[in-house]
Amino acid sequence: MQTPRINVGIVGGTGYTGVELLRLLAMHPHANVCVITSRTEAGTAVNAMFPSLRGQGAIGELRFSDPAKADLRACHVVFFATPHGVAMAQARELVDAGVRIIDLAADFRLKNAAEFERWYKMPHACHDLLAEAAYGLPEMHRAAIREARIVGNPGCYPTAIQLGFLPLVEGGIVDTAHLIADAKSGVSGAGRKNELGLMLAEASDNFKAYNVAGHRHHPEIVQGLNGCSATPVTLVFTPHLTPMIRGIHATLYARLTDPSTDVQALFERRFTGEPFVDVMPPDSHPETRSVRASNVCRIAVHRPQGGDTVVVLAVEDNLVKGAAGQAVQNMNLMFGLPETTGLTAPPVLP
Amino acid sequence: MQTPRINVGIVGGTGYTGVELLRLLAMHPHANVCVITSRTEAGTAVNAMFPSLRGQGAIGELRFSDPAKADLRACHVVFFATPHGVAMAQARELVDAGVRIIDLAADFRLKNAAEFERWYKMPHACHDLLAEAAYGLPEMHRAAIREARIVGNPGCYPTAIQLGFLPLVEGGIVDTAHLIADAKSGVSGAGRKNELGLMLAEASDNFKAYNVAGHRHHPEIVQGLNGCSATPVTLVFTPHLTPMIRGIHATLYARLTDPSTDVQALFERRFTGEPFVDVMPPDSHPETRSVRASNVCRIAVHRPQGGDTVVVLAVEDNLVKGAAGQAVQNMNLMFGLPETTGLTAPPVLP
């Protein structure tokens, strides 16, 4: 049997999702990264920018190429690890050339272009492709992803929060008008950029909420949950910054409309067979480090004092299941590979 | 005019609340720490254990004395910075000798002795003193504290959470049957003790919830809020451990029963003149570091998307306003000093 070989292009590989893609693809037996572009770093070797990739073979020795000159049409798949707005500008040409696209930014996440424009402050460039794009959360849209030409890879918060609410909302057993997501993220979620609040001297030994009035991931989460809910979803979403590099911890609150439900069993049933969702035993408290550098979302369910409020704890590595790992999972689905291919390395603990 | 001089005893000064008391009392113009006890460290100089107190004068050169031999009856006030159960065993004798007591542990917090026994797994030793003790949250019980012989100093979570809910609950404008407190604490809140989960290699670059099924501070918070609420309080309280040394961030959720209320104005009005509660302007996000090493509780109020859920953000330094600083504030009240005496040093930022 022939080993399949997927020619991969990466647009904008100098951020955290970019270097994480490189790390994961270096461990992928079928991925062949043949081009990686960067406006600012054209000509630089990948491993000169990221010395962690020295000695990792071809992937580290690759050089960033000028986006204006790179020909991505020979790739089987192109990942966009870029700011919002880049993928939609290039999608038409690539799709027409038969290249499949996985966008790690927001261009293909929100089905409602007006919502996209409201939150991302730019007009959407290709409404038709937006309509056909699959939302890349395999646990909800696996079949569509398999066939998709374009996948909008979910945001980091939306992955953990949707997975955590999913069984409750699908099951129709909670008051969807009053969902609360209190989420805490490590700083890499904000990207590899110079921002004063992300400096170690500012963000370390500190904790704060931000964007309480409204965060771009809010409409994405609501869209996803509405898609599997019989009743309209209203969500209060409070993001916080916590002094760690990787990891998201979502603490979710929902009021049971049917308090007789066995929520533990419900969660276990819903995620049976899911390779990357781990429902822990009752009374567990998942830690973000227990998924560090891995593609797992680990979940525990509580019902404090037997009351009518369910508390769901969901953790993920924001750069893996919340970004690059999920993108590779989507690539595996799109190319008919076992879903876990290249994603089996255990979490790094401690 | 004579400068008042308060002779202070500290029982159990080797933990974090103990060393924090020493730091604050070193800056207090009227406190004269004359005895500090420790079972394990008797004979050791304070500044041999805590080199940060070298060169800080008498307070650092004091030696820990054997609790069995120390005579605390000559003190004007004794702070207990001990495990639960120690203060109640010595309270009777001290009170009879005219010594006033501030207990930083839980012995005099819960009015219901059965609740105390349920959560702290020991019988209460002095029900009568429990009955007369004041709960040391000045913003709620200032008059009682002034007159008290015994003050039960609040827990760290209860301070931030009660202050944050106070205006809403007193005002009778929220559904008190469904309050949610999602709280995040730095590791010093757990005390200066060898516990695997508190090691840097375990707790750093990590985030987790704990005790979701029930935490000892739960009954204390509910007792306090019930005391100022016309309707019974039910609370879901989720504590989390965040990788920082000091600081608590409480994110509080309550549903408005009267959505026409101006909650910002309500909070500002309620805390006018309070020296240690700072209500920030609308749309603020208080950071824990903005109160580091100071006695301030800083609060912001939000109402995301103009919905019916109020989100309160409250931060404090768990070792100061959540412990030793509040204890000194209580001492000031008990001895007729200006409430801010010795507590005016600005927060340490960055």
Place this chain on the structure above:
Amino acid sequence: MQTPRINVGIVGGTGYTGVELLRLLAMHPHANVCVITSRTEAGTAVNAMFPSLRGQGAIGELRFSDPAKADLRACHVVFFATPHGVAMAQARELVDAGVRIIDLAADFRLKNAAEFERWYKMPHACHDLLAEAAYGLPEMHRAAIREARIVGNPGCYPTAIQLGFLPLVEGGIVDTAHLIADAKSGVSGAGRKNELGLMLAEASDNFKAYNVAGHRHHPEIVQGLNGCSATPVTLVFTPHLTPMIRGIHATLYARLTDPSTDVQALFERRFTGEPFVDVMPPDSHPETRSVRASNVCRIAVHRPQGGDTVVVLAVEDNLVKGAAGQAVQNMNLMFGLPETTGLTAPPVLP
């Protein structure tokens, strides 16, 4: 007796040394900060930028003023907490108006203007004032500082490293041709600026050396040590970045030429009476946190295996004894106040 009142101006108060100056001056009984300038933040209240100063009285309510419009000539003293080059451009006018200057940048540190120009890549603007300026390390130049119109406040590394080598070099008991300073700094030493390598996601859980080939503080240290050495000094200086906010730990190596010397006694004798240098007992290991937020430099001396190499461990808070605290100490000297005025708050530990 009249309480002296020192009118203070601060130029460029938005960086870490600026906000630290504000914190320290808020505790100073004689300092009256009347003007603080910032090009970018003119009009902003100080406590809007630094919420830690909310509720700290006048100093927090001050507004940054436009440097072009601010009149600093009415001040008794002006601190420059600016990038290199700003102080020397304004020094002449201020000195002529009788204002005294403490520059926290490098303009008045290096006596040799050519050295300044080599390391800071700009011509020196006022050679005559450079010649008269005092180097603001009180433990070496106390008398000169008292009389100075201009003080060049030392760099953070040079403070700890010079104090640590001082007794050995003055004593003429080490081979000054082969001194080694292996120094580790928290990230606030690099200033409050957007620099990728200083982000929490880059600098946390990481350790690295930098500028091993040459660091701007190298000539400053060598100048200082040469000033008290009978033989020429050659120094290898290796700075490192360690994942913490504040603190410098200098590990110094020197080879004894006279191995019979009692180095512990030598250090104790040299620093007797110094209020801000603490020589610890033999076999101690000073921790940076033991001086956090305080003006102390704590030192221990070792001679491993009784060999001919002395190892000195010296710690300081880079923002206090390494910057703003030393600047206030210098101000106290210049205005005839007790040297410790406003600088007595204990270190914050934990």
Place this chain on the structure above:
Amino acid sequence: MQTPRINVGIVGGTGYTGVELLRLLAMHPHANVCVITSRTEAGTAVNAMFPSLRGQGAIGELRFSDPAKADLRACHVVFFATPHGVAMAQARELVDAGVRIIDLAADFRLKNAAEFERWYKMPHACHDLLAEAAYGLPEMHRAAIREARIVGNPGCYPTAIQLGFLPLVEGGIVDTAHLIADAKSGVSGAGRKNELGLMLAEASDNFKAYNVAGHRHHPEIVQGLNGCSATPVTLVFTPHLTPMIRGIHATLYARLTDPSTDVQALFERRFTGEPFVDVMPPDSHPETRSVRASNVCRIAVHRPQGGDTVVVLAVEDNLVKGAAGQAVQNMNLMFGLPETTGLTAPPVLP
């Protein structure tokens, strides 16, 4: 061709080197962990203790067994991830049964039993086996390791420090009587144990030296360097604790006796072909995170100001190349596998 299958036993797998071994062996195509013992955790599933190993197949579902009952004689190789003294007590029986041993503790590191007894405060149990054991630093003793029945896996500091000094000492171009190793370690190097100084609240935002008078790794390093030096080695070794989980950064100082040497070329030549030693280009500063979770030791060489002192910077992950990864590398050698088998996953950055 038959895939070889190595039956592996682990004694004492509840510490950091234990769980790291499990992580690495889970990625090893030929290792079959069949028994893991723990006195305290007998009966517990590995993944109940380390939830990071949930979903990692057989290795996570294994249960710790009672050391008294476990039969290790059926294993091909047994790793001891135990406190010092355990391996030597069991070595005889296992070796006689044809089992090969890799000890991650110190029992088989120091050839001189008296030195062992001096530093580890216990008599050595099997002098003959000590004599035949190979010292498990492949870059120095590859041939001996291949044939060994017992491998004493090096300590974490000794690995980085010996590799960093190796070309200089072997080359005979430095004054070996005056070597200095200033080393900084993350806290996991101290093991997974309750020790006050290792708590996050104590060790975070802090930096300190420790054991400056003498550290157990000192004789091990000196033994190794003496083994390849024509002149006797005297070393000053200063270990420091830095607030991070993983990583060692060794900064090494040596004085050139022949200043004409091209040290960069010397290092490149010495480590050509070494799969796990990376000599970086001139003027580099390796970061510990660039080797996080990987088996690489990354080295840079400097000669500041062209002087006679060489400064070597060497980084490793103390749990991988400094412990479990090197142990797997040794296993690969002992069983005739390619040396990099199972050790190729890229470092985790950020």
